[in-house]
Amino acid sequence: MIGQDLLGIENLEREQIELILETAERMQEIGAREVKKVPTLRGHTLVNLFFEPSTRTQTSFEIAGKRLSADVVNFSASSSSLTKAESLLDTGKTIDAMDPDAVIVRHKVAGVPQRLADVLEAPVINAGDGAHEHPSQALLDMLTVSQEKGRIEGLTVAIIGDIAHSRVARSNIYGFTKLGAEVRVAGPPTMLPARVEALGVKAYTSLREALDGADVVMALRIQNERIAGACFPSVREYSATFGLDRVKLRYARPDAIVMHPGPVNRGVELSHDLADQRPSVVLDQVRNGVALRMALLYLIAGRRSAVERG
Amino acid sequence: MANDAPPSSASADTPETIGERIVLDDLGIRRCLMRIAHEIVESNADLSELYVVAVPNGGVPLARMLVDNLAQVSECEVPLGILDTTLYRDDLVTRGMRPRLRRTEMPSSVDARVVVLVEDVVSTGRTIRAAMDALMDFGRPSGVKVVALVDRGHRELPIKIDHVGKNIPTQPGEAVVLRGSEVDFEGDLEVVVQARRVRDSRVEHRAGQMERGA
CATH class of the missing domain: 3.40.50.1370 (Aspartate/ornithine carbamoyltransferase)
Structure with missing residues (x-):
């Protein structure tokens, strides 16, 4: 190479x-x-x-x-x-x-x-x-998942947030599907690109359905400054619907891990404790x-x- | 790397083997390592200072055997480390190649220990040179000894082997390899000398120069 x-x-x-x-x-x-x-x-x-x-x-x-x-x-x-x-x-x-x-x-x-x-x-x-x-980010995410789970093939990975504007999401979709994982994406309809299924993923507008049985939950950063008001009514509403906390995480598998490419908007994409405590692996990713x-x-x-x- | 074919599992510069002979069988290898264990016990007053470090891949099964033998001969538990030398090689820049990395597992510092490096086949001495550099990143050993199952000659650096299993003089174009009857050096071990069709680009280059009278 x-x-x-x-x-x-x-x-x-x-x-x-x-x-x-x-x-x-x-x-x-x-x-x-x-x-x-x-x-x-x-x-x-x-x-x-x-x-x-x-x-x-x-x-x-x-x-x-x-x-x-x-x-x-x-x-x-x-x-x-x-x-x-x-x-x-x-x-x-x-x-x-x-x-x-x-x-x-x-x-x-x-x-x-x-x-x-x-x-x-x-x-x-x-x-x-x-x-x-953003290839190096996706590769470090794959490394983190394979070490946490011992494999990537056959896992279910849910990517939550602004899929349409996210280079991290794109690279991870390519990477995880190539290694044999099932990839789901979820977010407000305004943040899901048209025909995203063509990349080999399943798209959801319901967080609960996207998380059902997921081994890995990856939250994406919301670009507060750019996106708020354009794609969803308010940051508070986004957080209430798609922000992850320990209660919503119960929809996923009991041993699911939580990832985020950083920097985390605490209380928006992830609750405070999920920003740096298990099952969050954000610092392992770094x-x-x-x-x-x-x-x-x-x-x-x-x-x-x-x-x-x- | 975009648009390029994936790396094939067999490297393009793997030379073709055109014949081979077994020079050490499993029993022979075990006898060598038992003798070497006795030699080490004989030449080291304080066995608690010893630290056996294997150079992968071939050194690993041999170092395990050596540690078992030392325990049997002297009832001394000698720690075992594995040290990959790839990142310390001297040909990474000149040959433009980046070999696959192997595992390094050093359970503790080598400070004030007598390190016994174990390699399967020593020839130019360059891997031992790299291993010594790597070792110094894990502390300051009080001494370093080298065990080689096979010394095949053709040294290019002033490296001395302290304990040799067997000297096997070789010709250019011959390779000496340790292999197991199963993958990853499992099962019975044997050492074979392989005659190979030389496809080293540097050799071809030199041959070309000679033909042109350069």
Whole structure:
């Protein structure tokens, strides 16, 4: 996989997903050591190219890179020449001319990582583009579920919330269905995309029906600022209907786990205690994110021309 | 990685095996490891300092046997660790490859312990070099010894083997492998020398240079 882009889960084969998850499980052991660093990517440079603010994903990639001994450079939009009106592709080519071994891209417009991948020599890792995909999040979610449940095949995963605008939902739908889970999506009708069943999922507007027999309940973040008023009458009403608490969770299997990609709006998508206490695995997701991203960097980082010289 | 074919289970650079002979059978391997257990007991005054660390995959079943033998010979419970050296290899950058990782399980720190590294086949010494680097990330051992079931020669680094099961000189193009009668080194073990059709790209490159008189 060295030198290959990771733009989304849609284009990954099941075997590739399984290799990434297996590699991430091995990387977890490094996080448990006293010395949390291995020399694997010495002399490699990674660039975090974030056009949209993200402390969690950016920090996770940065720690992952540093644990593999790579040099990690953060290039954020506010401090960049983008404020001087340099075009996206020029920015990408400028960074590429400094010979990084991977460029990790986050942008609010879907398709930007693909556009950069077309012109960059370095492999591009999509760290979230618009409402398109967020592959590293979905992979860390799959890692978390497979370790909690011991498998993914045959599980029922219910994704609750703003499905239409969620790149996390899309990537997880692709990933979990490829690994043989049954995926359900639920939310207000305004938040369910038309023809979502074409992705191989079942759509529900009733939380109770969506949760019935679910092994995994994944709540999505409500973009308060953007969505309230447009898709549902009020945050309070959303919370009353689709917000998860221990009472509504009784509809799911007794051993169901609760997930959230973060940051959690406490009291909106999840009740206060479900934000960080069992059966919530939100903090495990964050911890697994570092190991998962180490696996991605291990498998991918390296310039394409270096691979051909091999 | 988009649009690319999935990785096939058999790697493209696995060379074709064109013949093989068994050089150590299960009984032979067991005898080697019993002798080595005696040697270790003989050469270490304080057996409570010992810590056996296996280099996967082949080192794992051998290290288990060695720990059992040590218990039998000296009634000493020696801790057993597993240490994958892949992330410490020296060819990850130059050869442009990222091998599948194997499990690492180190039950405790190696501080002030005499570590006995166990590998199935030692040749260039590069894996032992990587294992020593990896070991130092788990503490400061008071000493490191190396056990190899087979030493096949062709050393490229100044690495000494302390306890050898059997020396097996080999030709270029020959490989020495430990394998079990069942998967994952279960069942009876044996060591075989395999003659392989060399398809190493570096060798072909060198051959090409020689043909052109370079």
